[in-house]
Amino acid sequence: MTPNDNIIALATPSGAGAIAVIRISGKSAIALAAPFFKSVRGKDLAKQKTHTIHLGHIVENDRILDEVLVSVFQGPNSYTGEDVVEISCHGSPYIQQQIIQLFLRNGCRTADAGEFTLRAFLNGKLDLSQAEAVADLIASDNEASHQIAMQQMRGGFSNEIKKLRDELLNFASLIELELDFAEEDVEFADRSQFKDLLRRIQEVLKRLIDSFAVGNVIKNGIPIAIVGEPNVGKSTLLNALLNEERAIVSAIAGTTRDTIEDEISIGGIGFRFIDTAGIRDTKDVVESIGIKKTFEKIEQSQVVIFMLDGSSVLKPEFDIEKLKVELEKIKNKYPQKPLLILGNKADLISAQEQDSLHQQIPNLHFISAKTGEGVETLKERLLEFVNTGALRNNETIVTNTRHYNSLLKALEEVERVQFGMDEDTPADLLAIDIRQALFHFGEITGEITSDDLLGNIFANFCIGK
Template sequence: MISQDTIVALASPSGAGAIAVIRISGNDAITIAASVFQSVSGKDLTKQKTHTLHLGHIVDGSKTIDQVLVSIFKGTQSYTGENTIEISCHGSTYIQQQIIQLLLRRGCRMANAGEFTLRSFLNGKMDLSQAEAVADLISSDNEASHQIAMQQMRGGFSNEIAKLREELLNFASLIELELDFAEEDVEFADRTQFNDLLNRIEFVLKRLIDSFAVGNVIKNGIPVAIVGEPNVGKSTLLNALLNEERAIVSEIAGTTRDTIEDELVIGGIGFRFIDTAGIRETKDVVESIGIRKTFEKIEQAQVILYLSPLTPKGGTLTDENIAQVKIDIERILNQFPLKPLVVIGNKRDLLSDEEILNLKSKIPNILLISAKNNEGVDDLKNQLLSFVNTGALRNNETIVTNTRHYDSLLKALDEIQKVKYGLQTNLSSDLMALDIREALYQFGTITGQVTNDELLGNIFANFCIGK
């Protein structure tokens, strides 16, 4: 599947900038670049060492297009595992297009999405899980997702899978050998050691599968719905969390007619806050649509922030007011029992010390804040972080974020459990061998030891051009 032609693409973001980087890769990359490059010192680009920089001009006949820096990476010492040239030119879109069009005329082909990384995988520079981590690294927008992508790109996940696969393969070879001597009824694979290995593989697979719950929210952000009755300060809280005037704040109940979403990174973890329309009985058709959307957003969220002012207009805290809050809390818990719920009492600046003590005695887990004065907002952020198991991140453990990997791990675990059952029930070696082969196959699909053109096409189609 490895193409021998030479490809070119813009490796930096499209549009004007200070500089742009144009990448060329293929057997003829250096030769083609040399045909349009004139070194200021008269050097021949084809005779220069790998990992060197050269100042000169890109020329089209007698026409000079731009002064550039050319980087040379030869053969297996490059990102793609083949001759690669990177041209750093000025960031004018006109200059970029002129250089790319010139290279196309000299024999290059426009690269497909992810084709540089695809060639890196096909040339053995990285396995498939590492290649997929490249895309995750590019799209990472917070510390945690960046940390996970870096660990996977360095081979942390694939090394763990490869080790398990190698150990299982060794036993599989012994099981297969037994099939060749089936008539002699001999056992080459120590069943006790094999059972210990299966237990260890099962333990690791379950840990990796469980990590997906954390990895998925870290990669995509944790959706948090801010809900409550109208005019309790939901929009004010969103603005306080984001430290900007993102939502409209008004004394008029029902001001927020639609959901407003924005993202915030807390402790390296991305959170997507959803400010919803107030929940109340209303005859307003538009507001009713907003309230219906509120419940849809709560369904999509992983954490719910229930916000109440807990103070009526008169400024005194009544038992009736507290009772209503309890009713709202119970309704949310009954409808969404598995979602973490944070009960927040807003406008604490309007409460007396006596009222605060009374309130905490009746709603023990309530978090009192003043969104308007930004009091207690940091406590809320810390509580949100407590819902995310960051222990694996701190301990630099492998965390699965890729749905394809997750699916293969589930299938591998199923096959391993079948092998364990076969071992316990003295199943014949030929039947156990089938399940072992399937488990090895699932391991191989993760790292790319087992693959096909359709799979690679689906994976690399999601990459950006130039990478």
């Protein structure tokens, strides 16, 4: 049931600022706000055209609370589909609360998390996947996640799903019609066309499902563990990548005793770097805990950077065979994780010495975390681990786990229908599987919802959205 009461919330971040925006939405939002707004030109707010802005004061019993700009949006031509008033006031927390409290005493209630967008969905202004994209857009912190959220909010993903659902629904109707005329032994649905449709649906679903691997890392960032022995320059590399002194650097082995994490954007993709404690045998209890966490972070990462001191490898006492064994252990334990081997302190190694090390460790990539040499090349190599082709081609990319699960279930039901067609399954049994596939399609766009589902989705929104 669509709510028809009036809700209010701060639409800008809480705290002091230059301005703040307070949003009111509801069946009588404009009429409710009008008595408390005194226009500098004597306008009656309730009689103004939609999508207009007015200068005046918010007044309570002749007491001026603030000079404001009030934007008027008449339903259904508003974000929520209802009458909406947005009050742009000065950003004092005191002023914000005074205005909000005024309307709470006069017919409004505080909006729940995501309730403005929930009303937009309930009033048909957005489908469910578009509504979820609003939250993703707000949370986007790099170019790639912003691009995907914008595409989904414009309906790119939902339009693709709706088209498939409509075609499947059309055939489902013909199958159901055959059941009504079962005694006549007639076929209304062209079986060859239906098989072509099932094949196309499976191709699209598989493409969307496969895109989740890329979409998930774009949305959440790619965790990268920087590991190696103590004092090889891991923290210096992290500082060089972040271009700031994020990690403490010293010549004392074991300086980093806990993991340090930070994120940067490379080529529009978020990468989360994890500087870990140096791996070595130690009796220091605190350092041992840090080393244990190092292996935990390797488990959680998607890429492992193994760093070594290139200048130390050249020394006669260095055990190169032991290093090769350690690298082989990591490769065998984490075969699915790309392993980048970095030889740090390239500024201290001659070209001839680098060639010699390359012969012993073929995949060694030289850098100097101190001078920045090779750091840009490292960033380019990291980008190679992300399939950005779909992003460049503006293809639909799935980033939402709920959508991914529904797509998997829809594909499973469509494959069941395909199997039924190949085995000449009776129409009544085919109809059951088709209905299930349609159900999972409808879950994505919101044509099929439950109160629990909506509650879970919109509970993750900020209050003013």
